[in-house]
Amino acid sequence: MSYPETINLPFNAEIIKSRFTQIKPSGAAEAGHGHLVLLQGETLVLEGEGLFRGELPISLAADGAPLLFGTWDGDPVRVYTLPKSQALPAGLHAVHWNALPDDLATLYGLARQILYWEKLSRHCSRCGSSDMERIFPTWGKRCSGCGHEHYPHIHPCVIVLVKRGDEFLLVRKPEWAAGRFSLVAGFVDFGESLEECVVREVQEETGLTVGDIRYIGSQNWPFPSQLMAGFVASYKSGDLKIDGDELEEGGWFSRDRMPDSLPPNRSIARFIIDRFALGAGA
Structure with a gap:
């Protein structure tokens, strides 16, 4: 699947704006029961092909009440988290976010971020x-x-494609699946602009100096609460030297020489690779 712009990527509000309206806590009496977003780790619990509707089954209610956070198709929608070990009643099944359609994946991500904040702010x-x-x-x-x-707390990060002629830089972390490569990325530090963070992260992780830094777009990334700002930069100087701390491998690739695996096609990393390394923007 391809996306016209970064704003159309899953986890950005654009994806669900026609179906979802956020409601922030107001202290007013809540509306009646509607949809339930039941989270279980990295899965969303569904009833058939859609969200569960109605009251939370007694067998699932263990810790507090579901939290109202908006409306979905005009009806109230609440979020509730379940233990990973929780057995589900007949008719309900858990689906990993990667297997959800874009709109439900985005709703899952928003609900996940809200629950993360609720936990963080206790x-x-x-x-x-x-x-x-x-x-x-x-x-x-x-x-x-x-x-x-x-x-x-929303944590700004940069993610950058470094280009050298027809080649582009890809790196991998040791905890990733074997053969998977992606782009250099990192958190913005004190006193940095996004562009300064690009320069520092590339230099620290690969030993390379970059310039001609171009902003591409951004993606909300709810794992747990990042905002990924995407860039393309040009190689200026230096020899590739992987830091060995955050990364275990890196190299120059091209259309004719690709790694075994790339980032998920619903990530801004894949959007940038497809558009600016392999596609029309290359």
Whole structure:
């Protein structure tokens, strides 16, 4: 599957804007029961081909109530997480996000990010208090102990295709599946612009110097809460020297010499490779 622009990639809100409207906590009485987004690790629990509808089965209710976070096709939609070991009632089945259609994968990702924030914000990171109250109408929370306000943490990252003539740089991490290569990527550091982060990450991980840095687009990546900013850069100088810490291998590839495996086709990494290394933008 190909996507016209990065905004059309799964996990970006554009994918579900015709079906989903986000509702932030307001303190008002919640609407009646509608859809349930049941998360179980990296899977979404479905009823048939779609979301479960109705009240949470008693056999699944173990820790609190489902959290309202929007409407789906006009009806309320709530999220609830289940233990990975939880047996599912007849009629329900879990589907890994990779096997979901783009709209359900995107809804899964949004729900996953919200639950991650809910878990992360149970205690105040300043004083350690567990007495946290919501700041309506936002996802923010205020510590009743010290008064410090906390808001969702979105972590900016860069991901970059380095080109040298007809060749392009791909790297692999040791924890990836055998033979899989992708692009250099990393978190933005203190005091950095996105472009400065590109230069530093490439130099630190591969020993290369790059220039002519061009922004391509971005993708929300809810694993757990990154914003991936994609770039293409040109090789300037240096010999390839893999750092051996974050990466275990890297090399120059071309259309005629490719690795065994590339990133998932619904990732911004694959979008950039397909468009700017192998496709019309190359």
